[in-house]
Amino acid sequence: MRERLENLQQEALKELEGSSTKESVLQVKAKYLGRKGEIASLLKELGSLPPEERKTAGEAINLAKNRLEEDIEKLLKGFEDKEKAEKLSKEKVDITLPGRTISLGRAHPVSQVMAQIEEIFSGLGFDIAEGPEVELDYYNFEALNLPKNHPARDMQDTFYINDEVLLRTHTSPVQIRVMENRKPPLRVIAPGTVYRRDSDITHTPMFHQVEGFMVDKGVTFSNLKGILTLFLHRLFGENTAIRFRPSFFPFTEPSAEIDIRCVICKGSGCRVCKGSGWLEILGAGMIHPEVLKAVKYDPEEYTGFAFGLGIERIAMLKFGIDDLRLFFENDLRFLRQF
Numbered sequence: 537m538r539e540r541l542e543n544l545q546q547e548a549l550k551e552l553e554g555s556s557t558k559e560s561v562l563q564v565k566a567k568y569l570g571r572k573g574e575i576a577s578l579l580k581e582l583g584s585l586p587p588e589e590r591k592t593a594g595e596a597i598n599l600a601k602n603r604l605e606e607d608i609e610k611l612l613k614g615f616e617d618k619e620k621a622e623k624l625s626k627e628k629v630d631i632t633l634p635g636r637t638i639s640l641g642r643a644h645p646v647s648q649v650m651a652q653i654e655e656i657f658s659g660l661g662f663d664i665a666e667g668p669e670v671e672l673d674y675y676n677f678e679a680l681n682l683p684k685n686h687p688a689r690d691m692q693d694t695f696y697i698n699d700e701v702l703l704r705t706h707t708s709p710v711q712i713r714v715m716e717n718r719k720p721p722l723r724v725i726a727p728g729t730v731y732r733r734d735s736d737i738t739h740t741p742m743f744h745q746v747e748g749f750m751v752d753k754g755v756t757f758s759n760l761k762g763i764l765t766l767f768l769h770r771l772f773g774e775n776t777a778i779r780f781r782p783s784f785f786p787f788t789e790p791s792a793e794i795d796i797r798c799v800i801c802k803g804s805g806c807r808v809c810k811g812s813g814w815l816e817i818l819g820a821g822m823i824h825p826e827v828l829k830a831v832k833y834d835p836e837e838y839t840g841f842a843f844g845l846g847i848e849r850i851a852m853l854k855f856g857i858d859d860l861r862l863f864f865e866n867d868l869r870f871l872r873q874f
């Protein structure tokens with residue numbers, strides 16, 4: 537028995553020495569220490585020994601078993617440590633590498649100009665109002681002193697949805713909606729999207745306007761001139777030349793168009809100002825008495841001025857862009873410049 541035990545120990549050690557992988561060590565473990573392994577079968581044979589030998593033989597087998605177990609555990613731990621180290625070195629994160637940048641969006645140039653205009657007028661005590669883009673013919677035209685078949689309707693080529701409903705061609709209907717619901721004194725601007733059947737380098741079928749109006753007792757054309765001059769100087773700089781030209785709008789009387797010196801060519805004439813040296817950016821005038829009557833204001837008691845400006849035009853001038861259609865092509869190479 538003793539001899540068999542010694543042989544078995546030596547064989548096991550030899551096999552362990554020859555084991556180069558965790559799996560082969562586990563095989564050796566099963567072969568010698570498993571439930572049906574060599575050591576287990578030796579222990580089973582103890583019963584057949586004479587009683588006086590059993591104790592020492594049992595002790596010797598247990599000793600051999602413990603040693604073998606220790607050797608195997610040591611080897612297995614060695615393999616596990618090695619595996620862990622390999623895994624860690626593969627998963628190593630280089631915290632000195634630069635992070636992935638999140639590309640930030642930015643406000644569209646039209647939105648930037650809109651925000652700046654709102655800021656200037658808010659500073660002058662104007663409220664901000666909004667109105668629907670799908671509008672009734674009544675608010676877009678009739679209440680603004682443009683009855684059906686009025687020739688001036690042709691000035692704004694309209695997208696009709698049906699006889700009474702259309703896409704608003706300007707922000708002026710917001711004047712009516714606000715005045716119907718509020719009493720003077722009023723100082724309001726109304727920015728928004730408008731639609732016309734128009735398309736060339738200075739016209740797009742969808743564009744943005746800001747309407748502004750002020751109504752109270754004793755509002756005069758000099759208030760209009762003062763406020764618009766101040767506004768344009770804040771927007772384009774104190775030295776920008778401005779001119780007021782007589783004009784016509786059915787909803788204002790008298791009416792004016794306001795030009796600024798072309799900021800692209802500085803007045804010498806270019807394709808944007810069509811050689812004139814001036815750029816029209818605003819329509820304005822004193823609110824027509826018929827419009828005041830339509831919202832049940834007494835034109836003898838109240839007067840007011842109104843104006844409407846095209847935001848894209850202003851963005852073109854501020855950023856020196858010579859084709860308005862660029863704003864709506866959504867080319868990121870263009871938009872990222874602002």
Ligand code: FA5
Nearest residue numbers: 706708734739740743817818819820842843844846849
């Ligand atoms: C009007 O729309 C009037 N409602 C403005 C107004 C308001 C006058 C209150 C008096 C009192 P007009 O059609 O001129 O006016 O347009 C105003 C501005 O919108 C123009 O000066 C121009 O800057 C801009 N605009 C007009 N059509 C287009 C277009 N197709 N694309 C881009 N901008 C345009």
